[in-house]
Amino acid sequence: MRAVSLLSEAKTATAKTTISRATVLYAQSSSETHANGGFHPSENLYIPLVHACRTTQQLKQIHAQLFVHNLSQSSRVITQLISTCSMFKSMEYALLIFRHFHDPNSFVFNSLIRGLCESSQFENSIGHFILMLRLNVQPDRLTFPFVLKSVASLVADGFGGLLHAQTIKYGLDLDSFVRISLVDMYVKLCSLDFALQLFDETPERNKLESILLWNILINGCCRAGDLRKARELFDAMPDRNTGSWNTMVNGFVKQGELEQARTFFDRMPGKNVISWTTMISGLSEKGYHEQALDLFYRMLGEGVRPNDLTIASTLSACAKIGALEAGVRIHEYVSRHGFRLNQTVGTALVDMYAKCGKIERASQVFNETVEKGLLTWSAMVSGWAIHGCSKQALQCFNAMKSAGIYPDEVAFLAVLTACSHSGLVYPGRSIFNSMRDDYFIEPNVKHYTCMVDLYGRAGQLEEALSFIRSMPIEPDFVIWGALFCACRAHKNIKMAELASERLLQLEPRHPGSYVFLSNIYAGVGRWEDVERVRITMKNRGIEKPPGWSYIEVAGQVHSFVAGDKDHECAGEIYAKLEEISASARAQGYIPNTESVLHNIEEEEKEDALGSHSEKLALAYGLISTPLGMALRIVKNLRVCGDCHSMMKYASELSQREIILRDIKRFHHFKEGMCSCGDYW
The missing domain is CATH 1.25.40 (Serine Threonine Protein Phosphatase 5, Tetratricopeptide repeat)
Structure with missing residues (x-):
């Protein structure tokens, strides 16, 4: 750290020394005149000094010297000052320099327009281009590319055509630099027809310019989802570079065509x-x-x-x-x-x-x-939340605000999730209200769902339903699903039926709607209705997505689905499961057959429960890892009550920690207990 500090001090000292020397040199040459064009020789002394600057403060020192020595209206030096300001992201100072310059030429304007564009001040960049025209300063080939880029970034469609007309007016539309920028602008404005027309009318270019133009157009086709046209252009290219291949690979990836993307990737020469x-x-x-x-x-x-x-x-x-x-x-x-x-x-x-x-x-x-940016803080808050560590999540959220970082929708969702997993109704409600009241953030459907879940988990079902009815947005499938899950957990059949009706109205083909309804009927023993729902699903071609679980062993990830017998160790896995189940029964474990929806014998229900994917992953972990080693399992659905119960017994019997991550949260099982406290 000291070395870095010394280096910084040395650079600053060098710049200050150089500025001092410039003042001396200026004094020595103040009466001289440049032989060609009448430029004062001190202009040539100041320009390299500007380039040597490392901070805005050093630029200000040079600017002050320009005023002292009557060089503040030198377009050559001012152009370099503005360019260097843009490198330091000091565009406010660049604008101040520009406003005090009496007669700006195209070089000064170009420098400012470019700096504003590269600092993402696109409207300001376009505004100064308009000012340039009003002052009758003629734009050139270095002006238009950055104005065109600003228009594309703002998606200012109407202005794009006017700019194109301006390039024709000034005879610059065939300039390679401007032409490429025009095609790029039309691509980003989703005006692919204009981009293709310009491309077809473009005269022969050198190899590098030609490849760049082809790549821009291919990228435009990919962005528009026209992979056929992109492939056609790619195949017709006279020359390609790595960027050409990358553009095609990225295009296929974005459209979900991974097999085609992989084919192109494997064929790439470099x-x-x-x-x-x-x-x-x-x-x-x-x-x-x-x-x-x-x-x-x-x-x-x-x-x-x-x-x-x-x-x-x-x-x-x-x-x-x-x-x-x-x-x-x-x-x-x-x-x-x-x-x-x-x-x-x-x-x-x-x-x-x-x-x-x-x-x-x-x-x-x-x-x-x-x-640490907003994303870093949000990831940490979310991490504490999914592990059920609500205290740490709230502390982290407050520390983020104290650090001067304003939370966004993602950060609020993370801290609300923490409240939901721990039953913190009052803090959760307060945080939710602060979104709009203190931060002017309009809650989205995910935040509303989290609040329904918060009320529902805490058993405040009437409050949850009242909250849904008071929402300024229309409740969707996920919101009603959150209410249903709470109703089922708290045995409120009447409200569960209401939620299920709404689910079927919203998503008549969503498998979850039918599963939810089957759950209701199975919970009260209405097996004929369960079978009717299942037949309806079958007739409509609706299938419930399978549950899967992952476990990593010796650096290799193994995946399982319910009833999986394809694994090479299937025999040992099922034998281990039977051993665990028998030992658990001896300790008081009773299979929770409510999780099975069919009207079948209790013994068959237990068999169905015994092959859930997380249990298969557990058994494989037990037979393939050293004694005492923690097991980590990931499941794509919410863990069922029976598997949750089994994991607690298994952790005690095996004397291991079992860490299970389901779609909602983490469960840390240790010595027969779960970190969630059975509040999940």
Whole structure:
């Protein structure tokens, strides 16, 4: 740290010394005149000084010297000052310099328009272009690209055509720099027909310009979802570069065409880090997490260094399937290869550890992260929430606000989830109200669902129903589903029937609607109605999605579905399950057959319960890992009451900690107890 400080001091001292020398040189040459064009020689002294600046403060010192020596109206120096301001993101000072310049030319305007555009002040950039025209300053080939980029960023359709006309007026529409920017603008404005027309009318260019133009148009077709046209253009390209291949791979990924994306990826003659990252993130986002991990390891094997986004995408895959061992190895790679714990990498690690059941490690990484942004804080609040640590979640949420970071919709959802999992009705209601009252954030359907869940879990069913009826938005399937789950948990059949009716009205083909209704009838023993609902589902071709569970053993992720007998260790798995079940019964375990909906004999119900995916994952973990080792299981649905009960017995019998993550939260089973306190 001291070395960095000394280096910074040295750079500052150098810049100050250079400025001082410039003043001396100015004094020595104040009476001289430049032989060509009458420029004062001091202009040439100040320009390199501007380029040597490291801070806005140093720029201000130079600007002051310009006033002292009557050079404040030198367009050459002012142009460089404004350009350097934009590099430091000091556009307010750049605008101040511009306002005090009496007769701006195209160089000064171009410098300002570019700086405003690159600082995302797009409206201001366009506004100064209009001012340029009003002052009769003629734009050139360096003006239009940044104005066109600003128009595209604002999606200002009407202004795009006017700008195109201006390029024709000034004879710049065929300039390669301007032409490429025009095509790019039309692509981003979703005016693909205009982009294609411009492309077809473009004269021959050099190889580099030609490839860039083709790539922009192919990307436009991909963005518009026209993969056929994109493929047609790609096949017709006279020359391609890595960017051409990356554009096609990304296009297929975005449209969910992963097989085509993988085909193009495998055919690529030269893959760069963008190629690998695009494919890895695409696989992870579409649910192919194991393939994403395999591809990451292959990338490392081929000697390609990942970037921050590659690391984040791979850690996301680990988080989604609970692959802790893989996540730890990636963390070790990050540490060995000098990656900074910035917002991207730090947030991804916090999220991975939290979702893999290591919440204390997530907290440690959070504290080590240098650049904590809103996403980092939200990931930590969410991590505490899904582990049922409501106190820590609320403390983290308040610390975030104290650090001057305003919460957004995601952060509020995370802290409301923490309240819901712990029955904190009053704090949850207060936080929900503060969204609109204190932060002017309009709650969305997820926040309303969380509040219904909060009231429902706490047994305040009438309050939950009243809350739904008072909502300013129309309650959807998920909101009524939250109420139904609460009704079922608290045995309120009448209100559950009301919720189920609403569910069927909203989503007549959603399998959940029928499962919810079957649950009601099964709960009161109306088996004929259960069978009628099941027949209706079958006749309409509606199937309940299967539950699956993951468990990571020796770095390999194993997946199971209910009743799964395809695993190579299936015989040992079922034998272990029978052993666990027998031992649990001896300790007082009674299978909770209410979770089975069919009117079948109790013995058959127990058999159906015994093959739930999380139990299969548990049995495999017990037979394939050392004694005493914690087991981590991930399930895509909410754990049923019977499996929850079985996990408690299994943790006591095996003397192991069992960490189960379902779709709602984490359950840490240890010595026959669960961290949720059976409040789930």
